[in-house]
Amino acid sequence: xTVEVIASMMxxxxxxxxxxxxxxxxxxxxxxxxxxxxxAYENIExxxxxxxxxxxxNRCMLLKTIDxxxxxxxxxxxxxxxxxxxxxxxxxVNDEFGHDAGDIVLIxxxxxxxxxxxxxxxxxxxxxxxxxxxxxxxxxxxxxRIAGKLLKVIQTPFIINHNKVNLSTSIGIxxxxxxxxTSSSLIKQADMPMYEAKKLGKxxxxxxxxxxxxxxxxxxxxxS
Numbered sequence: 001x002t003v004e005v006i007a008s009m010m011x012x013x014x015x016x017x018x019x020x021x022x023x024x025x026x027x028x029x030x031x032x033x034x035x036x037x038x039x040a041y042e043n044i045e046x047x048x049x050x051x052x053x054x055x056x057x058n059r060c061m062l063l064k065t066i067d068x069x070x071x072x073x074x075x076x077x078x079x080x081x082x083x084x085x086x087x088x089x090x091x092x093v094n095d096e097f098g099h100d101a102g103d104i105v106l107i108x109x110x111x112x113x114x115x116x117x118x119x120x121x122x123x124x125x126x127x128x129x130x131x132x133x134x135x136x137x138x139x140x141x142x143x144x145r146i147a148g149k150l151l152k153v154i155q156t157p158f159i160i161n162h163n164k165v166n167l168s169t170s171i172g173i174x175x176x177x178x179x180x181x182t183s184s185s186l187i188k189q190a191d192m193p194m195y196e197a198k199k200l201g202k203x204x205x206x207x208x209x210x211x212x213x214x215x216x217x218x219x220x221x222x223x224s
Contacts, residue, residue: 051125053103054110062124062132066183069136073176080136081143084172084190085113085150087129088202093158093165101160105167112153116146132187140175147171147205155203168203170194178210 049061057065069080087109094102106129113123113131122134133150135143150171157164172194180186193206200206 054107054125056110056131057122057124059124059126062122062126062134063183065122066134066186069134069176070181070183070186072136074181078137078176079139080134080176081138081140082174082186082190083133083135083143083147083150083205084126084187084194085131085133085169086194086198087154088168088170088198090129090167093160093167097160097163097165105158105160105165108158109154109167112156113150116149116153126187132190143173143175144205144207147173151203151205170197170202171205172197172208173205174208178208 049058049064050056051058066082069078072078073080090102090105093105106125109131110123110125113133117123117133117135120136124132124134126132135146138146151169154167154169157166159165172190172192174186174189174193176186178186178189180189189208189210193208196206197204
């Protein structure tokens with residue numbers, strides 16, 4: 001074997017090693033970049049669809065999800081409910097303890113509400129101290145039972161700077177079979193009985209019935 005042949009073989013081995021090393025290095029970098037892109041996408045999605053303070057869905061995510069449920073209802077008559085919640089007395093928390101304390105309360109409110117819901121239910125922070133809950137595949141009776149649970153968990157005192165603070169919530173309820181086919185219309189329907197609940201002393205739920213053209217207490221005042 002001549003020196004030239006040996007040199008050629010060594011060159012080929014070196015090139016093969018360099019190519020293999022470079023490909024391996026590029027593969028690792030690509031995987032790392034892919035992971036970074038996936039993380040960046042998740043962060044963008046969170047900013048686009050979730051409330052940065054509480055982690056609840058935001059208005060955009062809510063409207064999008066309600067629209068999906070409306071289409072499902074049209075296709076197979078799948079029932080769903082929309083609940084509009086407005087905290088009673090939250091302004092006093094901000095006034096007395098400051099907005100930082102108010103933020104802490106909102107975070108705990110979301111956690112308490114989530115504990116009453118199923119994984120497939122959607123809790124959204126609509127604005128300030130207003131929340132909307134979308135409950136798919138649920139009966140009217142079960143909806144008002146859930147509303148009763150939501151009232152109770154908010155009644156439990158909040159602890160702010162070693163002080164007990166009592167809050168409550170007023171809830172308006174509407175159902176998928178109430179004759180509207182847009183997310184904004186359903187939210188308006190839920191908003192109306194929520195204000196009726198405020199008028200009736202707060203800390204209660206009211207249900208919208210389009211056939212009666214007015215707001216009524218649901219099913220004999222069932223609560224839990």
